Amino acid sequence: MAGFADIIGHEQIIQHLQNAIKADKISHAYILNGPDKSGKKMLAEAFAMALQCEEGKSEPCLQCHSCRQAMNHNQPDIVYVTHEKPNTISVGDIRAQLVNDVDIKPYSSKYKIYIVDEAEKMNPQAQNAMLKTIEEPPVYAVILLLTSNAGTFLPTITSRCVTLNLKAVGDEQIKSFLMEKCGIPDYQADICVAFAQGNVGKAMTLAASEDFHELKAAAMQLLKRIHDIELYEFKEAVKQISEFKLEIQDYFDIMMIWYRDMLMYKATTDVNRLIFKDAVYDIKQQASRSSYSGIEAVLEALEKAKIRLRANVNFDLTLELLLQTIKEN
Numbered sequence: 001m002a003g004f005a006d007i008i009g010h011e012q013i014i015q016h017l018q019n020a021i022k023a024d025k026i027s028h029a030y031i032l033n034g035p036d037k038s039g040k041k042m043l044a045e046a047f048a049m050a051l052q053c054e055e056g057k058s059e060p061c062l063q064c065h066s067c068r069q070a071m072n073h074n075q076p077d078i079v080y081v082t083h084e085k086p087n088t089i090s091v092g093d094i095r096a097q098l099v100n101d102v103d104i105k106p107y108s109s110k111y112k113i114y115i116v117d118e119a120e121k122m123n124p125q126a127q128n129a130m131l132k133t134i135e136e137p138p139v140y141a142v143i144l145l146l147t148s149n150a151g152t153f154l155p156t157i158t159s160r161c162v163t164l165n166l167k168a169v170g171d172e173q174i175k176s177f178l179m180e181k182c183g184i185p186d187y188q189a190d191i192c193v194a195f196a197q198g199n200v201g202k203a204m205t206l207a208a209s210e211d212f213h214e215l216k217a218a219a220m221q222l223l224k225r226i227h228d229i230e231l232y233e234f235k236e237a238v239k240q241i242s243e244f245k246l247e248i249q250d251y252f253d254i255m256m257i258w259y260r261d262m263l264m265y266k267a268t269t270d271v272n273r274l275i276f277k278d279a280v281y282d283i284k285q286q287a288s289r290s291s292y293s294g295i296e297a298v299l300e301a302l303e304k305a306k307i308r309l310r311a312n313v314n315f316d317l318t319l320e321l322l323l324q325t326i327k328e329n
Helices: 011-022 040-052 065-071 091-099 124-135 171-181 186-196 200-208 210-228 231-242 245-268 277-289 292-310 315-328
Strands: 029-033 078-081 112-116 141-147 162-165
Touching (some): 011 162, 040 078, 040 141, 078 091, 124 141, 171 186, 186 277, 210 245, 231 245, 231 315, 245 277, 245 292
């Protein structure tokens, strides 16, 4: 658990929350809406910690008794609503941990804060059970609903909450964070950033993932020699790719970044704008052999292959068609 100062990006949301603390105008319910790993929980925890901080400022001091408790996840007035069933937050969960608990006054703090993670998993009964609390909350209650899909909430819930939508964080911000805090070389940071699409948590996960590095190495090995593969070797290539069947969408994304790099190099001859800077030689060579329309055809074929596999079309057949298109272009 950390303060606002440790969060990468999301400056507008942080400013909104800090202004609310400064003006002492805290809403009783907030929706933090954004993709998985985008920073919702860090924002919610920093906000909760600041609200309960004994210094009473808009940035938690991280030193007082309350902040230290919060950092160890044992501040009695910051309640994490949990659920037994993996895909549902039931009416029982909400009643036991929130509705029946909210009338008990805070033990030691000004507020009693409820953090409901994966709030999109609340079924309609659970949402209805929470509605009365959101409509007429005790003066000290603050409910934070963290969700990757605010569209699943009943309109009656949404209309009574302040909704804060998390935006993508800038690539440069994520890149320097990965290089400084995680000690990753720049060419590796570029790949994680390209994949993460503005999601800091995802970039960090990829940077630390052995599986992702293995996947990338395998895809690049294939891409480097794809023009020399004979038709009769396709079956073997497909077999190699099928080892990554569960991460096939990521495998395709690596291929797409490779061909985008080829397009970029062909159009600008600027190696600094490439993502796969550690494969410049191969990208240059392949770009000189391919036409613009050929590279475009490969990118289109990759999109088609992604759609086909989502629609459960035969895996081997989809890949053979894809490899054929790549070879022809």
